[in-house]
Amino acid sequence: MPKAHFERHYADRIGWLRASVLGANDGIVSTASLVVGVAAASAVRGDVLVAGIAGLVAGAMSMAAGEYVSVSSQADTEKADLAREKKELETDDAGERRELTNIYIQRGLEPALAKKVAAQLMAKDALMAHARDELGLNEIHTAQPIQAAVASALSFAVGAVLPLLAVLLAPSEMMIPIVVGSSLFFLAVMGVVAAKLGGANMWVGALRVAFWGFLAMLATFLVGKLFGTSVV
């Protein structure tokens, strides 16, 4: 497989993997914080589980909705840009040719060469040349909002299941420390994976996500303690 083709596929896969890891992080942080808060209000295991499962479903649905809307609106914008570009190419070929030539001149080509390159690329595929070099669309691909929404919801749900398992398996009196400890462990592992995928320092990656996760759980623990005592 030609190198450029392989690299592009590898980068796509990395992109998806990183998005899934970040989605799972969200699932862990928001569900662990939720169950720690409810448990701190001295709820029994059944109530904590119900709250956790409701949080998992709500979080997964909101991730799916957010991803669907953002991918669809991005696709809409790309489609509108391409339609406008197509129209300009049909109505003002000379102007578009000049525009593309200027883009290549600004990128450092000599005017004569820039003109030749613009002419050849427009002869091959004018819309693709303008989409890539004027609009910055590397690829005219069909957006898949449903696929993105499902992937996002699933990665959130996978993350959210981890603290729920801890709630299910921990002795009642140890529920909060076990949820916090196991969630921090899973977050650190996710942080290492995401950092590795992004070519960043894995310890910094692990620490960063564990720190924010801990902060979130601490905040909900305090809220649960506060409301728990005032409500009872």
Ligand SMILES: [Zn+2]
């Ligand atoms: Zn153009």
